[in-house]
Amino acid sequence: MAEVTGTWIRGGTSKCWVFETEDIEATGLTPDEFLPRIYGSPDHRQLDGVGGATSTTSKAMLLSRSEEPDIDVVYTFAQVGIDELKVDWGSNCGNCSSTAGLYAVEQGWVELAQDMTYVRTYNTNTGQLIVQRIPTPGGALPESPTAMIPGTLYPGYEVGLGFVEPSGKTLGALLPTGRTREDLSVAGTSWPVTLVDAGAPAVILPAEAVGLVKIPHEDWTDAVRARLAELDQVRRAGAVAMGMATTAGEAERAVPKLGIVGPSRTDGADLEVLMLSMGHPHPAMPITGSVAMTMASFTAGTWPAEFADADADPQNLRLRTPAGVIATFADDSGPQLIVGADRTARTLASARLHLPAPVPMTAV
Amino acid sequence: MAEVTGTWIRGGTSKCWVFETEDIEATGLTPDEFLPRIYGSPDHRQLDGVGGATSTTSKAMLLSRSEEPDIDVVYTFAQVGIDELKVDWGSNCGNCSSTAGLYAVEQGWVELAQDMTYVRTYNTNTGQLIVQRIPTPGGALPESPTAMIPGTLYPGYEVGLGFVEPSGKTLGALLPTGRTREDLSVAGTSWPVTLVDAGAPAVILPAEAVGLVKIPHEDWTDAVRARLAELDQVRRAGAVAMGMATTAGEAERAVPKLGIVGPSRTDGADLEVLMLSMGHPHPAMPITGSVAMTMASFTAGTWPAEFADADADPQNLRLRTPAGVIATFADDSGPQLIVGADRTARTLASARLHLPAPVPMTAV
Incomplete structure (x- = not known):
């Protein structure tokens, strides 16, 4: 049976499986085929796969290292259908976004700074550059995470999701009418x-x-x-x-x-x-x-x-x-202003997932 | 952060994490402490752990190899609370039981027979010996499983759960009144x-x-x-x-x-x-x-x-x-009559699970 490497990360208040794009490609399946099959969809319990059977726990992130000079990680967010054999690629998820920064740091995809490491991530769903900042005191991720956010049980690593120079991106100015009130x-x-x-x-x-x-x-x-x-x-x-x-x-x-x-x-x-x-x-x-x-x-x-x-x-x-x-x-x-909000992320499991055959073959 | 090996197996129509007893012992935690912590309980979504947030997907099996001559595997079934910080040890689960046989075969704990391999398992919840039979044609588990049961999406390996010489165990005879009707x-x-x-x-x-x-x-x-x-x-x-x-x-x-x-x-x-x-x-x-x-x-x-x-x-x-x-x-x-029913089991993931620290330390 084919196996695929997957990393299960709690990002903010979502639970996401993180895959490297090339590992999915190696299965010969498209992400639209691969994700429901490995998640156990369609099935309201996702009994026969690794999905979590709720909207906040049936999410996936597809990551690859970037060759662009200003981008470290390119990522795509997927909302994997539970009852439906369907993957929604229409939006990004702020909670899951934070798994990209942590994954890049844990995998050694970026050089760690002495105090705060900045990971430049590009989200393909929205075409947005999101700079993620993760505290790395002494140039290392602390052995145990200590940051808490509401809605989680355990500390995670603090991951700040920052928009780069966000003022006036849509209308040209922070105060589009020129007035503060x-x-x-x-x-x-x-x-x-x-x-x-x-x-x-x-x-x-x-x-x-x-x-x-x-x-x-x-x-x-x-x-x-x-x-x-x-x-x-x-x-x-x-x-x-x-x-x-x-x-x-x-x-x-x-x-x-x-x-x-x-x-x-x-x-x-x-x-x-x-x-x-x-x-x-x-x-x-x-x-x-x-x-x-x-x-x-x-x-x-x-x-x-x-x-x-x-x-x-x-x-x-x-x-x-x-x-x-x-x-x-x-x-x-840094060289540019980044503005955003903190999440926390914590790796739950590093796994080899078993990919089932596409169709039932015989019946007991 | 401490890590523990876990194997996620769909057994029958349940989804169970399988742990080796000694791996849990190595964490220094009791199973009553370990299981809720790694499953993300108490939380109705089990967001911050590896539980599946439904009664059929918040189950665990604790396995060890047996030193008894007539027993290959000793196992204990645990129903892990979701909203409650509580583990129920009061009953066995037929579906999860089938993961013990498959795990023993996949880990090489038993010698495989040419046609059908019998794994002698002892359930500690009920004190029952359950002989599990798994087809191993040519002395090997087929590379891809092919057996289907209702309520699952994908084929699994056929696992027969057999009660040994089951007649009259409670009342002394198969027909306690001596009559067939x-x-x-x-x-x-x-x-x-x-x-x-x-x-x-x-x-x-x-x-x-x-x-x-x-x-x-x-x-x-x-x-x-x-x-x-x-x-x-x-x-x-x-x-x-x-x-x-x-x-x-x-x-x-x-x-x-x-x-x-x-x-x-x-x-x-x-x-x-x-x-x-x-x-x-x-x-x-x-x-x-x-x-x-x-x-x-x-x-x-x-x-x-x-x-x-x-x-x-x-x-x-x-x-x-x-x-x-x-x-x-x-x-x-075999030497004894065994009677039972077939399940199917399929390994979903082989993982290293990250055990979180017991209590939050600081708040963002």
Whole structure:
């Protein structure tokens, strides 16, 4: 029976099998054939394969070393169908992305720096360059990882996913309207907002404008869910103000994002945040949203900057999301500014996987 | 980080990690500590470990080679809690049992015979000796497995789980009342039955007595579910008739088992069967029930023998269960008769698992 090397890595709050592209090629199968077969799909339990039978545990990463001078690793994310014999290549996954950086470090694909090692990764699903930074004190990965994030049981290695010079990538400027704050009029009501383009264009509202006064650790999700239609109108008005659409009706569903921000009244966080993604409250924070919120927080005059603690650390801005506190960074220590959020990653298993024959041959 | 060797094997319709007992001992952890930690429990997704997050995919087998002359492998089955930090050692699992035989063959723990290799396994959960037989034509495991069972996607190696000389182990004789058929009177109604002790004591009813006339591939489960109270009274009357209880009220819940049997009207099966286990229709067939049904089928005069095809093969009796056709065997080619049912097993992965540190140390 054919065997293939696979590495199982918990990245953020996802569980991903990591394969090297050439190892899959060596099987003679395409990734669309290989992944469902090795994962045990279609089967709601993925009993006859290595899949984890939930959307967050039926994910795969295909990696290869890059020959480009500015890229270390090229990777493709795959959402492997569970009940369906189908692989979705349509989007990237921030959680799984972090496995690429850790894998490159653990395999010796990059030279380790004395303090922080930067791995330049290119995601083929989105065409994005993501620089990943991993602490390597003394030029080595510590023997045992120690960084915790919400939703995991054990410490992992800290992996920061950084967008390179993210300001104005879509609209040409960090502040597309040239203003740090403004008011949007929607059906006769005036809404205070900050409009920003970093990671992705975003409309950021102060929580008080939505009538939210946060008590410590309160979750805004339910209160916001009751006002989704109204908030989507604000989001669409922001799209028009930023020149992304000529009328509110023409605004896209995915962008701009909408974020709600308020001062943190608890220890351990600098800001309270809730992001809407595709019309729904996000359970944690999409990576693009954390970039927008971070860049705005360090831009004087914006609503996030108004609320952030004065001594907030650009290397460790702490955003309290419904899932817990997420740390972001704005790192200008290298040749380019990189802005993003920290995940943790931990290798669960290094394995030789047995690839089954394609079709049943006889029956007992 | 500590590493441990683990082998992931699909056994029957379960997915089990197989560990060698001494490898777990080398970690310095007890199995009760080791298993939840490596499986990622407690967590309903088992995101931070190698568990499969369902009851059939959060199972483990602990194996060691035996120094006893009549035993090759000693094994213990563990049901690893998912949401709970708890391991259940209270029962054996027929599906996972089959991984012990395959592992012993693949690791070279037993000498392979020219045709059929017998692996003598001892289960510590139940104190049972189970002889496993695996086809090894020409003295080798074929490179690719070819045997299919219902509920799996890919062929596996055929593993027969055999009970040694199973007749009368509980009550002293295959036919505890000395009769091949008899009538039990319950609340004025007479029920035709066969009472048998093989694998476990069982009360076997002809389907027509329950008003069931099977159309091809029809599932009896729903019809039987509507009559569970009545059927349990028949089962309890059988317990009294076999001397297992002095009154119906004193009969145990787990034994005797109750089975319903009828002639097969379809190709590919010798008998139609449905087994009740702990008061509920079993989705397939418990291993003890298949032993009772098989021994009765080859004992002239019993209800199963009445219905079985005249040319039914003792090495491949085909029982159609709600889950599909299960093959059983009664093998007297060795020094002792072994009777049981076939499973298939397939190694999914050979891995080095990374054992996380016991407690979180710092937070991001």
